[in-house]
Amino acid sequence: MKSGLEVQDFSVDYGAIRAIRDLSFHIVPGELVAVIGSNGSGKSTLIRALSGLIAPKQGSASWNGISILGKKPEDLVRQGIVHVSEGKSVIPELTVSENLALGGLWRKDKLDVAIATQESLAIFPVLASRLNQRADSLSGGERQMLAIARALISRPQLLLLDEPSLGLAPLIIEQIFVAISHLQNQFGLTVLLVEQNAVSALKIADRGLILNLGELVKAGTPADLIADPELRTAYLGF
């Protein structure tokens, strides 16, 4: 049994297109891995298949030795795998505190839900002053913080983050990435971070996987990836 996230010969279709082709990789517990790629590289499809929103065509995926395929997202949340979807995944019609509460609704241990809520608010203090506001009154960065905070209340072991930097100003991106890095270091979370923003993602990642048209181009430490001039111009964009 392999601990961590083990993905083998994974293929996923997006409509009629094969968006992910024979992808294999392994993330050890506590690791922060960035999946880098441009639009259409299949990285969002990968994360949606891992969280149970869509079914892969073939291959296997397991978390700590237990297969995660064929399960619904709400079951995977109970197994410690939480997906924060692309584009500030909060419910705009609900208040900030209701959005946070959603993450703990399914949990029996209400005391720990309260503790987790306090911890999340300590990481994103700006949310604490906005608890009774509707989520649609928040800025883009605050919504992203709220989405991550809600995920933390589910006490995840594996956090799947889909483009947390999307549409945010550089300063806010920096704040959010510092927080993600903090989650890994302080809470021992395993993080799969899907990003178009290679610079920011590789700054905090232990390893990077570069995807292009659904196939793995290269995997390695940020230093290795950045050192390769070909990769830099073709995929990393700096």
Add this chain to the structure above:
Amino acid sequence: MFIDTLLIGISSGAIYSLMALALVLVWRSTRVVNFAQSGQAVLSTYIGYEISVSTHNYWISLPLAILVGAILGSLVDLLFMRLLMGRANSGPIAEIAPVIATLGLLGLIQSFVGLIWGNAFLHYASPLSGKGFSFGTHTIPFSPQNLFIVVASAVVLAIFGAIFKYTDLGLALRASSFQPEIAQLAGVRVSRVRNIGWAFAGSAGAVAGAVITPTSTLSPNSLDLLFVSGFIAAVIGGLDSLVGAVIGGLVLGVGFAFILQYIGGSVTFLVGFIILMAVLLARPRGIFGHKVNRRA
């Protein structure tokens, strides 16, 4: 006279509100206008009638009719809508098939009711008097049963309001109807929660049927007009808003009562449809509807 008319209006408006609430509950979570709702309500009322005949007790039959309404609502979702929506899930048919299916289901339930109970007008009796309250020599058209209708509707609406606003289940219901995918990713079992929404809708319709029927008679189609009024009320309220459904129902009930009193019975439905068209033309999303279509 004015107060009398207002009271009568509130009493029928309360029933429209319940019917509108039943429609809104289903619409919000599944984007389906459930035309079978009046059929479900009439079936649960018939079962309430049977229970009251065999137990000679209206007060036993009422909660059981509500329970039957809830079970029916849940079954319609489980055996019917879920299956259908799983099969017709893309293209234009996905939008229209469920609505057509609820019309088919309405016919199915009403025929079934006709088959079992026949088309005779039955009397589902309540121990409360249907005669108006008297003050000295003046008797108003508002009876103890009317008062009970208002109180029962208010209690049901308050219970639903409290569930939605203050409980975990209510939060899950709201989240599942606003953004099902995000709710799912947060760990909410959306299809189970939706099913509870169908059960709530069924019970609201059952309350409406079981409290209004003692004021007239019971037949397979006896709740159809009520459904139409409830539908108009729901659209006035924006189809999306629980508060809107309640206010839409009251506005319509009071409006109808005044027209009946001061203009005449023959124009009430005409005016109902004029109000509906006016609201749709002036404010297509209804008085309380949300600005953007969240499904877009």
